[in-house]
Amino acid sequence: MTIWSISIQNLRSKPFYTFLSVFSLALSIALLLGIQQVEASFKYQMENNLGDIDLVIGAKGSPLQLVLASVLHMDNPTGNIPYEDAKKVGKNPMIKSAVPISYGDNYKGYRIVGTTKGFAPLYNAALEEGRAVKKSMEVVLGHTVAKQLQLKIGDTFLSSHGLVDNDIDVHSEKLKVVGIYKPTQKIIDRLIITNLESIWDVHHTEGEHEHGDEQEGGSIEHSGNAYEGKEITSLLISFRNPSAFLTLPRKINEQTNMQAALPKYELDRLYEYMGVGVKTISCIAYIILVISCMTIFISLYKMVKEHAFDLALLRTYGASNVQLIRMVGYEGCIMGLLAFLLGILLSKTGLSLMFKMVETEYKQNMLHELPLMEFLQIGALVFIMILAAIVLAIHPIIKMNISTILSHEN
Amino acid sequence: MIKTKNITFKYKKNGNHRFTFPDITLKDEENLLILGKSGIGKTTLLHLLAGLLKPVSGTIAIGFVDIHSLSPSQLDTFRGQHIGLVFQKNHAIQSLNVTENLESRLFFSRKAIDHVMINDLLEQLDLSDFKKSKVNELSEGQLQRLGIALSVIHNPQVILADEPTSSLDDENCKMVMDLLINQAKQNHANLIVITHDHRIKPLFSKAITL
Numbered sequence: 001m002t003i004w005s006i007s008i009q010n011l012r013s014k015p016f017y018t019f020l021s022v023f024s025l026a027l028s029i030a031l032l033l034g035i036q037q038v039e040a041s042f043k044y045q046m047e048n049n050l051g052d053i054d055l056v057i058g059a060k061g062s063p064l065q066l067v068l069a070s071v072l073h074m075d076n077p078t079g080n081i082p083y084e085d086a087k088k089v090g091k092n093p094m095i096k097s098a099v100p101i102s103y104g105d106n107y108k109g110y111r112i113v114g115t116t117k118g119f120a121p122l123y124n125a126a127l128e129e130g131r132a133v134k135k136s137m138e139v140v141l142g143h144t145v146a147k148q149l150q151l152k153i154g155d156t157f158l159s160s161h162g163l164v165d166n167d168i169d170v171h172s173e174k175l176k177v178v179g180i181y182k183p184t185q186k187i188i189d190r191l192i193i194t195n196l197e198s199i200w201d202v203h204h205t206e207g208e209h210e211h212g213d214e215q216e217g218g219s220i221e222h223s224g225n226a227y228e229g230k231e232i233t234s235l236l237i238s239f240r241n242p243s244a245f246l247t248l249p250r251k252i253n254e255q256t257n258m259q260a261a262l263p264k265y266e267l268d269r270l271y272e273y274m275g276v277g278v279k280t281i282s283c284i285a286y287i288i289l290v291i292s293c294m295t296i297f298i299s300l301y302k303m304v305k306e307h308a309f310d311l312a313l314l315r316t317y318g319a320s321n322v323q324l325i326r327m328v329g330y331e332g333c334i335m336g337l338l339a340f341l342l343g344i345l346l347s348k349t350g351l352s353l354m355f356k357m358v359e360t361e362y363k364q365n366m367l368h369e370l371p372l373m374e375f376l377q378i379g380a381l382v383f384i385m386i387l388a389a390i391v392l393a394i395h396p397i398i399k400m401n402i403s404t405i406l407s408h409e410n
Numbered sequence: 411m412i413k414t415k416n417i418t419f420k421y422k423k424n425g426n427h428r429f430t431f432p433d434i435t436l437k438d439e440e441n442l443l444i445l446g447k448s449g450i451g452k453t454t455l456l457h458l459l460a461g462l463l464k465p466v467s468g469t470i471a472i473g474f475v476d477i478h479s480l481s482p483s484q485l486d487t488f489r490g491q492h493i494g495l496v497f498q499k500n501h502a503i504q505s506l507n508v509t510e511n512l513e514s515r516l517f518f519s520r521k522a523i524d525h526v527m528i529n530d531l532l533e534q535l536d537l538s539d540f541k542k543s544k545v546n547e548l549s550e551g552q553l554q555r556l557g558i559a560l561s562v563i564h565n566p567q568v569i570l571a572d573e574p575t576s577s578l579d580d581e582n583c584k585m586v587m588d589l590l591i592n593q594a595k596q597n598h599a600n601l602i603v604i605t606h607d608h609r610i611k612p613l614f615s616k617a618i619t620l
Contacts, residue, residue, distance in 0.1 A: 001513035013505035317518040318490010403462040407453045
């Protein structure tokens with residue numbers, strides 16, 4: 001027999017009420033954890049996909065679109081830029097590496113990216129098997145692509161024109177798989193990597209007479225008639241020193257007819273747009289949290305009021321005020337702890353179900369663990385609220401007049 | 411042993427009405443019946459003796475301890491260890507079963523929890539079949555016997571009973587009083603019963619009327 005066991009018995013003697021209080025608190029905790037985790041996962045996924053890319057240079061247009069297309073491979077590109085011009089920019093001493101990418105084709109919805117040797121290192125991607133691209137029409141597959149499409153080294157396939165899977169606009173040249181990357185959990189897992197020449201070659205032969213179709217399809221124009229006139233979609237740049245952040249983008253935007261976009265800045269803007277929704281849901285979750293802490297308070301207060309005689313009786317047994325306060329406190333703590341555990345369980349199962357659906361849609365596992373700090377923050381918040389509920393609920397114990405309560409037993 | 415001297419008491423709310431109580435002197439194992447009409451201050455006297463109320467003047471000694479010279483926490487401990495209280499309609503802790511109630515009684519009076527002793531006592535009070543029963547499953551007579559068990563389990567010096575029989579029929583009244591007197595004797599405790607129930611008067615050699 002301990003004070004703990006009396007607290008537990010008190011809770012067990014009113015199971016329905018206890019369950020309701022715990023469940024409503026758990027629900028709000030689950031909601032808070034869930035929303036934070038979704039946000040954290042989303043940000044992590046985005047930032048993870050940035051790799052080492054500090055700056056993107058592409059055709060003029062929306063900078064967010066440029067970032068979405070060239071870095072996250074989600075949107076259509078803004079257009080093309082001359083390879084020669086891009087090369088000139090890449091020679092700037094503040095730049096550590098400049099990787100050109102060019103695309104316009106897909107295979108079963110996975111984008112084919114023409115690029116150079118510098119692309120894989122941006123994502124720390126290493127080969128799992130096979131070798132790197134050596135000549136035109138060879139490709140290395142991202143891990144997810146190889147797994148989902150069940151392609152092996154030596155397999156060949158025909159790419160479709162544009163960024164959306166289609167059977168009509170198929171190129172006639174076969175691409176050959178020469179390597180597969182290890183999984184990175186980054187965007188490269190979902191890309192098909194080849195060299196720039198492959199893209200140019202495919203579109204060089206067909207470009208002449210299919211030029212009009214490309215325009216209509218709204219896809220990228222990347223045809224060029226002469227080698228000097230070659231075009232790329234964009235240039236991915238990582239800086240050598242941070243001062244480049246201030247000078248280089250402005251220089252490019254002002255002095256060339258290309259545009260420079262900072263992926264981190266653009267994504268922050270994107271979060272801001274999204275933030276309104278996240279804030280609203282968070283707000284609702286906080287309100288539910290306050291309400292459920294109030295139900296915990298009511299539950300404790302009811303216990304103290306309705307069981308005033310029991311508490312007075314315990315005092316005649318020799319219990320001190322402090323022991324009674326501990327009893328109520330433990331009840332609150334048990335409910336809070338149960339709610340917190342149940343909340344974690346609810347948010348975990350809820351999110352994994354949700355992400356299972358998302359995963360199949362976007363072909364990427366987006367669930368990411370909530371940072372410990374945020375987790376602790378929510379934990380601390382709940383703890384403080386419970387503490388407040390307890391402090392308010394024990395008030396009658398401190399003011400209790402045992403004699404009065406005992407003499408009004410009938 | 412109990413000795414009170416010149417106790418007076420006044421409720422803060424009730425204006426100027428001051429209770430004065432006759433002095434009580436009880437030797438070891440001596441029992442006392444306190445009779446009186448309602449409102450005369452019987453329960454007040456009992457709560458003063460239990461240390462639940464503080465007298466305006468006068469002293470109350472249990473054993474050799476002047477209980478109102480103790481600090482509040484010392485008084486809590488003293489009450490828990492040396493005093494047993496029986497009420498009219500006995501309330502045990504609702505959320506605990508019969509055995510757990512007795513365990514908690516021992517726990518709060520800082521005594522070792524002895525299940526042999528608990529079972530023995532329940533046997534004596536004919537409650538053996540209700541060890542795991544919730545308090546609200548017991549009949550009135552059973553509840554009153556549990557009340558007696560709770561007042562003696564910790565081997566107190568004094569058992570104070572407040573109208574223990576007034577809601578019981580003659581048969582239960584007799585049984586409860588026999589058990590109370592018997593238990594007080596076994597524990598070498600003083601038994602003080604306050605009541606307006608004249609049925610139990612013959613059971614006491616010493617009685618005062620307020």
